[in-house]
Amino acid sequence: AQTVTQSQPEMSVQEAETVTLSCTYDTSESNYYLFWYKQPPSRQMILVIRQEAYKQQNATENRFSVNFQKAAKSFSLKISDSQLGDTAMYFCAFMTDPQGGSEKLVFGKGTKLTVNP
Amino acid sequence: DTGVSQDPRHKITKRGQNVTFRCDPISEHNRLYWYRQTLGQGPEFLTYFQNEAQLEKSRLLSDRFSAERPKGSFSTLEIQRTEQGDSAMYLCASSRYSDPKTEAFFGQGTRLTVV
Numbered sequence: 001a002q003t004v005t006q007s008q009p010e011m012s013v014q015e016a017e018t019v020t021l022s023c024t025y026d027t028s029e030s031n032y033y034l035f036w037y038k039q040p041p042s043r044q045m046i047l048v049i050r051q052e053a054y055k056q057q058n059a060t061e062n063r064f065s066v067n068f069q070k071a072a073k074s075f076s077l078k079i080s081d082s083q084l085g086d087t088a089m090y091f092c093a094f095m096t097d098p099q100g101g102s103e104k105l106v107f108g109k110g111t112k113l114t115v116n117p
Numbered sequence: 118d119t120g121v122s123q124d125p126r127h128k129i130t131k132r133g134q135n136v137t138f139r140c141d142p143i144s145e146h147n148r149l150y151w152y153r154q155t156l157g158q159g160p161e162f163l164t165y166f167q168n169e170a171q172l173e174k175s176r177l178l179s180d181r182f183s184a185e186r187p188k189g190s191f192s193t194l195e196i197q198r199t200e201q202g203d204s205a206m207y208l209c210a211s212s213r214y215s216d217p218k219t220e221a222f223f224g225q226g227t228r229l230t231v232v
Binding site: 006037043044046091103107108109110 | 160220
C-alpha cells in the first residue's frame with residue numbers, strides 16, 4: 001500500500017521569505033503522480049502543483065516549485081515570496097497511474113503553514 | 118458557481134440517527150469521489166464513481182455507509198445508525214476521466230458532529 005509522510009505538522013514563515021515543506025512517500029509503482037493541495041481555513045482544497053513521476057524536470061507554478069527526488073521518494077514544496085494568503089494546511093498526495101484504474105488520492109497528514117506579516 | 122457543491126455544510130446529529138449528504142460535482146465531470154477527513158489527519162478515500170457505477174469502495178466504508186450516484190450526476194452518502202467515531206469532515210471531489218491533467222476538484226465538505 002502506498003503511504004505519504006509529512007514530517008512537519010506546523011511551520012511558519014515571514015511574509016516575502018521562502019519556505020520548504022517536506023514530503024516522502026512509499027510505493028512499489030514505477031509510474032505515478034504527486035500533488036500538493038492547499039486547504040485554507042474553512043475553504044475547499046485546491047491543487048497547488050502536480051508532478052508526473054516519469055518527468056524528471058521539477059514542476060513549477062509561479063511562486064511554487066517542487067524538488068522531486070524519485071530515488072529517494074521525496075517530493076518537497078518550495079514557496080517563494082510567501083504571502084499572507086498562503087496561510088493554510090498543505091497536503092502532499094499520491095496517485096497511482098490512472099490508466100490502471102482508480103484515481104484515488106492518498107494523502108499525508110498535512111503541514112499547517114502560517115505566514116506572518 | 119461551477120465548482121463542486123456539498124450540502125449541508127454542517128450537520129449535528131444524535132448517535133443512532135441516520136444522515137444523508139449530497140454532492141453536486143462539476144457538470145462535465147464523470148468521476149466522483151468521497152473522502153473522510155478527521156481532525157489532524159489528511160483526507161482518506163471512501164469510494165468513487167465513474168458515471169453511475171460505483172467502482173471502488175474502501176474498507177473504511179462499513180456496512181452502515183452507502184453511496185449512490187443514480188443518474189451519474191449528483192451523489193449521496195448515507196450513514197445509518199451514526200456513531201461518535203463518524204464525526205468528521207466528509208469531502209466530495211470530482212474529475213474528468215481521461216483528462217490528462219487528472220485534477221480532482223474538491224467541495225467545501227460537510228462537517229458531521231455526532232453527539
